[in-house]
Amino acid sequence: MHKINEYEAPILAQRNDMKILASQVACCRHWEPHSHTGQGHFMPNKRPELLKDTTPYHSARSKRKDPLPRSTTNQPTPVKLKDPEDLDREQLLQLLLMTQEELRKVKESEQALREELEYLKGHPYEAVFQMCESKSKDASRRVVGVKDYQALYKKNGVGDSISVVGRDSLEIFKYGLLWARQGITFEELGIYMNLNRTTAKRRMEDWVNSLFPWAQSQIKFSELPEWILHNPEELQKEFPNHLFYFVDGTVLKIWSPKDAKCRRIHYSNKHGCCVWVFFIVVDPMGHIVYLSNVEAGHKHDATHWNECNVAKSLEEFYEDKEHDKWKLSLGGDKAYPRIELPKDWDLYVTMTAEEDNTKGDKDNHMVLDTNNDNVNDMGSEKTHDDMSDHDVSNDNRHRTPEIAKWRAVVERSIGSIKRWKILDNVAFLSRVKGPNLRKLLCVVCALVNHERELNQLSW
Helix, strand or coil: CCECCCCCHHHHCEECCEECCCCCCEECCCCCECCCCCCCCCCCCCCCCCCCCCCCCCCCCCCCCCCCCCCCCCCCCCCCCCCHHHCCHHHHHHHHHHHHHHHHHHHHHHHHHHHHHHHHHHCCCHHHHHHHHCCCHHHHHHHHCCCCHHHHHHHHHCHHHCCCCCCCHHHHHHHHHHHHHHCCCHHHHHHHHCCCHHHHHHHHHHHHHHHHHHHHHHCCCCCHHHHHHCCCHHHHHHCCCEEEEEEEEEEEECCCCCCHHHHHHHEECCCCEEEEEEEEEECCCCCEEEECCCEECCCCHHHHHHHHCHHHHHHHHCCCCCCCCCEEEEEECCCCCCCCCCCCCEEEECCCHHHHHHCCCCCCCEECCCCCCCECCCCCECCCCCCCHHHCCCCCEEECHHHHHHHHHHHHHHHHHCCCHHHHCHHHHHHCCHHHHHHHHHHHHHHHHHHHHHCCCCC
């Protein structure tokens, strides 16, 4: 049987001109008093009198704060409209014509937007290309990687090298830039170009192969006057009469191959995954002058350098150049202390923090120690790659922390290369062959050089 709680009972009834106390409980059906008698029994069948003027139960005051009055400052000011009766016929007619004209313009604008929307459904990136053509510098670079792709298309016969039957070469060129910059899949690219996946893939292969000859002409060693021009004054103050190239390697992550031998070849202990590796050589302004072959990830940076015969190429290129007053030099990190060097070139490599602390008061341009022929520069036993004939004479090999800030230019150039998101597409990189990937990298490096020269950038 439900009972009324102690707060409801005093409000509902009174008995014998007395208010029912809060300690008493009344039955909700018969209003039976449940207060105890002197004998300890309840009083049966005694209904309480219900008085008309029941005394209301006093409740405690609420602790809730009173609401703040509403502010009228932010409310819009009502616009007082003129009564049409106050306007003459000519004013009413003029107002009607103006309203009809505005309505007509709105309908035309709506129709144009609907037509443009229907068109863009089949060409999602067309609006983006229109934005690029509007000379928006930042927008164009974000989308296709270059400031003005039409100017690049006309430069040095770049567009003439692209020939695809049944397609506009400029259209293939801009979609190739879009594919490389955004890293989209061939399925998505096929939707944009109204092609199937296989045909879109072939179009991009044609795009890379067509631009590869032009890209090769853009990546080459600098002539001596240009190299001197790209040598900053601050660098000359720290290293007088030195001309520097800087080298560094990087990786492109791929999926782990199912074949055990292939997986072992591509696995990099340093990065803990399967990768492609390559390195670049840049001048102090960040201009890429050399791109290596693309190799499997197990290959060390120094071994990769030696196998590419870069030292021989540098020596042959600058052999006939008059550079008596200049000391030609290479800069790198601690992975390159014993690489092969061109004849009469210097090598400057960075130092770790531990090595810098243990150096003491020695000269900053510290010559590598070769007293122990069985120990490499890291203190561990030499591998076959560390042991070579050029370990005998190290008079032109230096380890100095001052070169670190200047060597950072090659890191920034690598960062510019990796902004092309096709090099972050793991699915694509896992399926492409090394020589084809090297062609794509060559095109990307040439585009990076083009943008740097066009905008006179320095890293």
